[in-house]
Amino acid sequence: MSGSTSRIRPIIGAALALALLGACGNQPEAPLEDLTAQQIFARGERQLEAGQADDAAFSFGEIERLYPYSEFAERALIMQAFAYHRDGDYPNSRAAAQRYLDFYPAEDDAAYAAYLLALSYYDQIDEVGRDQGLTFQALQALRQVIEVYPDSEYARTSVLKFDLAFDHLAAKEMEIGRYYLKRGHYAAAVNRFRTVVEDFQTTTHTAEALHRLVESYLALGLNNEAQTAGAILGLNYRSSQWYESSFALLNGRDLPAEVRGDNWLASIYRQVVRGEWL
Numbered sequence: 001m002s003g004s005t006s007r008i009r010p011i012i013g014a015a016l017a018l019a020l021l022g023a024c025g026n027q028p029e030a031p032l033e034d035l036t037a038q039q040i041f042a043r044g045e046r047q048l049e050a051g052q053a054d055d056a057a058f059s060f061g062e063i064e065r066l067y068p069y070s071e072f073a074e075r076a077l078i079m080q081a082f083a084y085h086r087d088g089d090y091p092n093s094r095a096a097a098q099r100y101l102d103f104y105p106a107e108d109d110a111a112y113a114a115y116l117l118a119l120s121y122y123d124q125i126d127e128v129g130r131d132q133g134l135t136f137q138a139l140q141a142l143r144q145v146i147e148v149y150p151d152s153e154y155a156r157t158s159v160l161k162f163d164l165a166f167d168h169l170a171a172k173e174m175e176i177g178r179y180y181l182k183r184g185h186y187a188a189a190v191n192r193f194r195t196v197v198e199d200f201q202t203t204t205h206t207a208e209a210l211h212r213l214v215e216s217y218l219a220l221g222l223n224n225e226a227q228t229a230g231a232i233l234g235l236n237y238r239s240s241q242w243y244e245s246s247f248a249l250l251n252g253r254d255l256p257a258e259v260r261g262d263n264w265l266a267s268i269y270r271q272v273v274r275g276e277w278l
Contacts, residue, residue, distance in 0.1 A: 032059065037067035041076055044083070053087035061096075074100075078109045081116050085123075094120040111145065111152035118142045122161055125168055132172050138165045163202075170200035170209075177212060186216045197268065207233065211242035213265070214249055223255055228265040230257030235269070 032040055044059035060083060063076035077100045084093035093116060100113040118141035124134050142165065145158040177192030193216065196209035210233045217226035230250050233243040234257045250257055259269050 032062045033066065037063050037070040037072040037076075040066070041072045041079075044076070044079060048079075048083060048086070053083045054089070057083035057087060057089070057092070057096075074104055074107065074109075077103070078113055078116075081113060085116055085120060090120040090124060093117075111149035111154050114141070114145045114149060115152075115154040115158065118145055118158065118161070122165060125165060132169060135165050135168050135172075139169075166200065167203045167205070170196050170203040170205040173200065174205050174209060174212075177209070181212060181216060184219075186219045190216045190220075194264070198264075207237040207240045207242040210237070211246045214246040218249060218253070223253075224261035225263050225265055226250065227255050227258055227260045228263065228269060230255075231259050232265065232269050233257070 029043070032043075035043070040059055040063050044056045044063075047053075047056035047059060057080050060076040060080035063070070063072050064080070067073055077096060081093050081096035081100060084090075084096055097113040097117040097120070101110060101117070104110060104113075118138060121134050121138035121141055125138060139162060142158045142162040145152070146155050146162065149155055173192045173196050177189045177196070180186070180189035180192065190213065193209040193212045196203070196205050197213070200206070210229045213229040214226045214233070217223070217229065227250060230243075230246045233240070233246050237243050247257060259266050
């Protein structure tokens with residue numbers, strides 16, 4: 001029996017040690033007021049690594065409150081903007097990024113703060129059908145990164161996102177234009193497709209917009225405009241499905257795809273020929 005007891009004691013001792021360690025691990029962390037700026041910053045980093053972005057944002061914010069003049073205050077502010085963004089709290093991420101730009105406009109992380117601010121708009125652009133105000137704001141903020149910090153590592157990424165957001169706006173115009181076209185509101189449809197051709201000509205939607213103009217103008221009996229839209233399609237997108245569809249529509253009415261009359265599309269065509277467009 002004594003031998004059995006001697007074997008059990010080490011096991012019990014180990015279990016007690018683990019229990020004590022577990023108890024220590026479950027103890028509440030020290031109040032932030034009792035920690036140095038460096039210790040609070042380290043806690044915020046740990047919280048980020050643990051997926052507790054909201055708690056991390058709070059911790060970083062407390063550095064700004066408790067130690068506003070410390071060397072960690074600047075770093076904590078940009079980290080707070082990052083933590084809020086990771087948590088999906090875009091308004092607070094934007095506010096923190098803007099504060100950083102206001103307080104530290106010449107520091108190395110200013111470019112990243114501007115980029116985070118732009119992302120706070122851009123990352124909410126998820127559906128064509130949503131209000132496009134966020135898209136316009138994203139474009140403005142991305143342009144700021146591109147123009148103010150052209151040599152930063154974020155400029156190139158901002159250019160790519162700018163093009164995608166720009167394409168998103170064109171997609172919205174196309175969606176509305178198709179809606180009007182389907183319901184026979186041809187004049188309203190023309191206005192939307194014209195906007196794409198004139199203002200979003202570098203996007204992926206231009207060829208379809210020209211084809212939809214052919215459809216709309218033919219429905220309105222405006223053959224000159226329809227033929228001219230077809231001519232622009234033939235000049236720039238001859239191998240596309242949209243040119244083939246437009247050519248079939250025009251050919252079915254014995255109308256060649258050529259510039260006719262003096263209209264806004266004829267002006268666009270002349271610009272294309274001179275190489276001033278597309």
